[in-house]
Amino acid sequence: MYKLLIVDDEKIVIEGLKSAVNWQEHQIEIVGSATDGEEALKEIMNKKPDIVLVDIRMPKLNGLDLIKETKALNLDTVFIIISGYSQFDYAKRAIQLEAIDYLVKPIEVEEIVHSIKNAMLKLENIKNEKQATERINEYQIALEEKRVLDYMLGQRLVAPEKEQKLHRFSFFNIGLKGFAWENSNATEKIQASLDRVKSLLKDRKIDSFIYTIDSEIVIMFSHAGSEFGDDLVQDLLSLIDHDMKIRPMVGISNIYETIPDIKKAYNEAKEALKNGIFSNQLITYYKELEMFNHSFDNRIIEKIDSFFNEKGPDLLSGMNLFMDKVFLDCQKSSLPPEKSKFVCFKIVNHFLEYIESEYEVKKSGGGRYLVYQELNQLQSLEEIRVWLEQFIEQSTAFLNENHVSYNEKLIIDIKSFIHANYKAPIVLDDLGRLFHKNPAYLCSLFSKAVGNTIFEYITKVRLNNAKKLLRTTNLKVSEICKQVGYENQKYFNQVFKKNIGTTPGLYRSQHILK
Template identity: 25%
Template sequence: MLKLMIADDERMIRESISTLIDWKSLGIELIGTCSDGIEAYNMILDETPDIVLTDIRMPGLSGLDLVSRISQTDLSTQFIILSGFGEFEYAKQAMKYRVHHYLLKPCNEGQIIESMKDVVKEYYHRRAFQDLKDRQKALTDNLHHSVLANVINEGIFLQESSEREWNSYSGFMDFFNTGYEMCYLHYLEEEYLTSVLDQVSFYMKEHAPGITIYSLYVKNTLILFFESHQVSYETFDAFMKSLSLGELPIELQYIRTTFSNLSSLIETLTGKVRRYGMIYFMNGLQPVPICNYKNLIAKIEQLTTSLMQSKSPQADIFLEELKNTLDNINNLDFLKQAGSRMVIKFTTGNRYYSSLEATEYLMSLNEQTDIENLRSMLLEKILHILKRPYENPQSCSTFIEKVMQYVETNLNNPNLTLKWIAENYLFMNVDYVSARFMKETKQKFSNYLTTLRIQKAKQLLTKGNAEQIQMVAEQVGCGNNPQYFSQIFKKHTGMTPTAFIKKMNGGE
């Protein structure tokens, strides 16, 4: 579901638009409204909405200023501009920033809905063809598959779920805030499996490019699941019911169910496949067996937890027991699953390693074909991780500290966003990082960023004079825009930069 934000300085317009339309029926969630441009800019940094419906004229920052600043960041926010009559020049300026949706006030419900539908369509089309670096995409795809394999493993063989376990993986994928679809195809014999997966893959590339589809196969049943991306699935359902498989002795039975999030889907999925002896979690067209080693999984879970919570010499005992347990595993696929599980658990919350390090390691782990080399890799990694010093539980998580350090180092970057830091520096889910940042620092990222900029601006202004305001604006991330810097400074200090300099110089 796409996230929408509305910005307009007229309260009646904000409230009317926000309540007039059934946003969920359009596949949209309204996450907030703003009364001025600066408030809107901060909310965009914090909430990373997919769509912003904004008035052209607002105090602080105008709608065009807002579009201009966001266009310079890594955010892919789509804008719909609201304007009064006779402001065509604004429309032409908006087009420079690739804003193609421009509504004239007063506009009716139908016009807004049509614009929203167009933006939603453009969003998924653009998402499919984003110019991602090949390496980063490979890392992300590999990580998500490994994470899901471990989560499914837990659900099947441990037969238990808790908030703590979900939190172990929330830094790698979004398990709580995004809807998912799950499809069952019953009476599908194994000899037809590759043909069906081929057809489904081709359909998704044509009709939903950019959406990753995951699949499990148990005896005569294929289960597919993917992120919800449209309001109606009539066309997809019709396609699934008309799959061409030649002359089958039994007609396939197709069922699709919608889930509010990935965690509830996994709960249902694992409950249904748990009774089967062999389960295949498909990696593309390649079936990867989930082996039934229930007792070993439970034991590895217990030993990994004990190692994380213990210090020498007790930790040495648990380590030796874990080594013996791994030595007793002679199935290469299962050892990869067990190893991935341990690495992800050790790196939960980035206490010892960043998600990037974990992802790169998981890739090399999955490439191994020799079981002895695999064991050596795992033991070497575990020993290296355990040498890291124990961190004070009262301090911020390592990855939150990395966010803060990155902001301090790059404060002069006017396009700095939490989304870019999360996805390109930490390689983590931005919603998870945002929630943890808020929980650990007791403030939103935009507030932290602005506070830091004002603090540095005060230091620089104290040493300088009014003629240096433009230089200060550039050094604290306001770009070549001293007017915007002055607005932000006054909003947070109650005085202009010039007045602050005079005050610090004794009123001279």
Template identity: 25%
Template sequence: MWKLFVADDEPKIRKGIEKILDWSEFNIEIVGEAEDGEIALELIKKKKPDIILLDINMPFLNGLALLQKLRDIDNKSIIIIISGYDDFSYAQKALKFNVFDYILKPVNKKDLEETIVKAINELNAIEKENNYLEWIKGQLSENKDMLQKTFFSEWFSNKLTDQQVLKEIEFFNIEFGSDVGIIVTKLVEKLNVKIMEEKWNPELLEFAIANLLKDKFEELEPKFIFNDDKRNIILISKISNVPKWIKEITHIEEEITKYLKCNVLIEQSNVNNGVLGIKNEYIKIISSLNEKKKSSPMVLLTIKYIEDNYYSNDLNINNISETLEVTSSYLSKILKKETGQSFIDYLTNIRIKKAMYIMEDPTIKIYDVAELVGYSNQHYFCRAFKKVVGISPTEYKRRK
């Protein structure tokens, strides 16, 4: 039932309102009454009525002052002013408080009934709207993951402006913080012909990879895993430990190989220049992956081996040639032909690239970076870094 509260300093008016209508016919219950504004305020807080019949002129706290107090506590009741002719100027002032309607004294049945019916219609409309909003919130909650994935996919497909992106991020209440990581996984069909013929189709494999990523990074929040329109699998997440984040890419490949028996290309990057920088890193990674994809299966497997084992300080071309069952001279030749880089140059560039990511963490020491990317000698690492980047690791960190 709807709840009605009556505030009027005249007992005769309060009693008359109680008797003038059969309130049950309107699905209304009178839950309280008060003879002055102060008592009314306390009871309204407690009873939370849907409709308030309010005398504009009461002792201690008059109707206008009570309206101000009700606004301050964000009261949602429909307020109907009861006013005599002499108080009409007060009733006009009350309009600024968004009162619903007013009734002149003496209150007659017809005027009261018409006003109450209007109030009930308004309450029904508000209830319908609130129910709809609750339904929308429920739908949003149930479909939030799908909506977020759609948002990221549209963003990376150039379907949203920067302003729209920022608005959507605010809408979804996404808080990445200062450090964001992005991983892009590409399933390369020419490296997985056998498994696709025997067991999987590409869509099923991509779904399985996405689930594996979800399990692997279960503790990371917030995180988003989705497919772009080129069927790359994207993971975006807040990161707190950069060196650990860099290492995770190797563990991911190991698990994909172990559980799904397939080969993928994976690249990652860090973003520390705001959320809009995420897309720029995505574009760079996609460009790099697409370039790699042009390579022959042999070179792709070589690249994967280097990227999976770059942190090993004894990694050499012989390790890879033995694994791939070809001669090291043939492997060196074909790698140089397709990438334009020798094995050493390719390995060095990968190591320095990883080092640059790791040094996004300002607290990490240079000798720790060197060890993490496969250099047992810090001096040798610094020479290699300066050759690739043009400045020393110390200077690079200082500029960050």
């Protein structure tokens, strides 16, 4: 139903217009009337009618000025002029103000109905244009979010000569100590909180992109010329604390302006958060971390970074000798306990990342919190050294006891190959040749270890990636179909519905990120 307001300084005209037409039959609801321009403007502001039938000559505010005032309110209201005068100047101004029609009294019912239908058509066009604009804006935002994410994760590079300046930006990485990210209700709870964060930033006219990566909330802020005060940081953390019932910690990067610095800023915020977790600090700025690093011999930190970056095959066996050298340097530099803890933190953090990547042993976010908390309670250099040696020894023993067998490694390699090549056709005979195994034996081995056949696993990987694309992009289903390894869209639809329980289109409408 469209809402109609009738404005005329003669009540008899208003009553006549109300009764002259079966408005409901034309999907019209009369929401009010007014006998002067000022009263009409108040009615428009309160009831926001879609269509206004308005006389030109009225007390306090004439009809043409009423249209002008309404346009200043940025409403989509359309106007039909009714007048006892046919002066050219009135008609010209009405056209300039984009009135739908100019009807001269006495008015025939057919004229009114015809004008109303034109008004409805105009409103429909306005609605369609707005929706089209919104879709374009949403698509552009989604593309920009994807582009920023690619830069953050190093999946897209920029040539130095093509460096593009942005508004000044920085990253906030937020950790939630003890939050069960793997819980099925976590996604819904996090999304509700992030929606409130987006509203807060929008209200303050701050541009941002928000992601959840590796059990952290990641926010890229556009500073647009000014630095944020602590009040914004506190408001964000208070909001998340209220929603999640968990005390959040945040790492904040330095401020940058060019695309190549997006990844750098993200890594700074990530590093700052890790240090904040270690030191049990609510807010950690990377610039403070830099000052801390420069306050003692940087050669110790560089030696640690270099040892783990090389990632030699004998890294674990060389750990004890390496730690002896590091702690000898600490003693020579007369590092106080706090700085010794930081050196130990760097070793622990590198070590955890190493075993996660090399051995597929995943240390949960909650586990890291406990490790850092235990380390932070130590007081002397000797206590720190003993604790670190025990931690490395226990972790190494665990790895040796749970080291993957040849067949387990083979399964890991097959999975890695599938994840890297799911977009292309994968044939069992080709897998047999690649891994030097009989295809039937390979299939049997995989099924026993994983609980799915190789082809069921390939389908699962393809459909998981298809679901991700349906949720996070505006690509057509036909394009997504090809991107995940299906040439035939009809077959893709059948496989998707069989495994997911719904069609790709319906899945997108139910799960698309707002």
